[in-house]
Amino acid sequence: MRVASVIDLGENSTVPPHRRVILDTDIGSDVDDALALALLLGSPTARLIGITTVYGDTVLRARLAARVAGSAGWTGPVHAGRAETLSGKEVWWAGHEGALYDDLDAERVASENAVQYLIDQVAAAPGAIDVVAIGPLTNIATAISADERFAGSVRHLYVMGGAFGDDEPEHNFRSDVAAARIVFAAGIPTTVAALEITRQVRIEQESLDRIAAAGELGRILLAEIEQWWRYWDATWNVPHDPVTVLTMTEPELFTYSAPGRISVADDGTSILHEGEGTTRIVTALDGNAVADRIVDGVVRAGRAG
Template sequence: MGIPTILDTDIGHDVDDVWALAFLLKCPELDVKLITTCTGNTIYRASLVAKILQLMGRTDIPIGIGIPLDDNPHTHDTWLDDFDLDQYPGKLIHDGVGAICDTIMVAKSKVSLICIGPVPNIAAALARQPAICDNAKFVGMHGSIYRGYLNAPKPAREFNVMTHALACEAVFKASWEKVITPLDTCGNVILDGERFARIREAAKQQGSTSAASICLENHLLWFKATCDWPILKRMDPQLQSSILYDLVAVYLGFTEHSLDMETLSIVITPDGKTLIDEQGQYVRCALNWHNKNEFLDLVTERLISAPVSSCISPQD
């Protein structure tokens, strides 16, 4: 079996979470034990997770509903359509924080806790059960060390840190192993050219239950809902993806092979900066790519691989 894995996601605003979840489900290195939804309307987010799991035949994975805080626009409502979470055949856990604690504590080997949104769920889990640090590794799409959004030469206050910065500070101060992809490496990940064309073709050939189709449908409908965002003004959604920040965190859940890593002493400030400071905690940071094409090819190959033909039964 693969590495026991939990995904904590704020799926339903930026579309990169959809791509990350689809990629995660195509990674045999990761044995997904739980997916939790964080911040905003966590029931809406859980509905998106549930629809994707049902389409991809993975209703065996429990869904934990996290803490609802600071809602943002529901940019995936059109794709979600009339999906009814009450009719979902898989396991729903309304105490998502408790589910995180329980899943980590019973795991037979160290859990990759992959976090691709703000981290109030994780801070709450640490407060409830500090011993989770002993059996989990925090893997996050968080921060900005030397470069900011769109490869800007100065670091920025990154969204997942800035939103609930005190929760992020608690998570980074915890004693577990910490690995992050800051904007330095995740802020320039786009699928375009032949890779994007192959995803479009796979979506057409494989149908609505495929990872490629789920990603492409969400991508196109999300773009219609967000095309007034300044960052998207020059983007042609028929030719490329948006920036897929969260894919890199999933990749780090099982390998660092294509990345240049450095261990830095990091502090999170109350206003959401990610600073190198000798008073901080050691964090392994993905600062550069040494083979980005290898990573993009891996993502593409997995997303276009044929769907599993039958559904796995839900876990007891």
């Protein structure tokens, strides 16, 4: 049974039928960012108004996001953001980012920095825009620090990150501990999907034919999935980021903790302190059902494009 709380969980009747969303992503390494973007584009309840990129070569990531989204017919703005982490930790780079594409330089990237775009959009519409953050939290933390209006104006923040219940640090939190601490101290209503939850979901071989048949977007995603499988010498992958998108678009698929406060240790490990706070974490899901919804949404986006 889901636990209700006083924080805005994004499930009440006052939510507009098409919520406005900004996706903050480190697309290009793990295929799950591209899958999350496709899932957002295929959602009947979300309207993606902009994309911001973070971590490493953010211009390349922005061009990749524009190419993937454009294949589904989306023509919104893509903004490159912070390349370096606030913590100073070196950026991890797989090396295959962008390798599948020709003429990426032709993809248009907005001139405005991602952090300023986030501030301008959210501050201009207080309580109206959700932010989905599926990379290190550097852009979000920088926006919080740069403008006091930002944290109080985000309707709800959805984060892929952390690991609760064991001692393993997760990539997004570990990559920029300083940013994670700023974000979770800001008081933004937040939902977190962490490793112990996302790892219960797999995209496996039987899903690939359906994805591949979903137009140009499907063909792009198939190539990205196969590239990621080769990188790990595997025949499946964990869709961490699409799971996070579903906590926003289909929250009824999940069970949640009571709201509390997240602390992040120097090594990136995380703890939820239940009680007074504005953050909840996902505590349970049906892995097969969630995997089916992810593939359904991706296919819907591809066919619409």
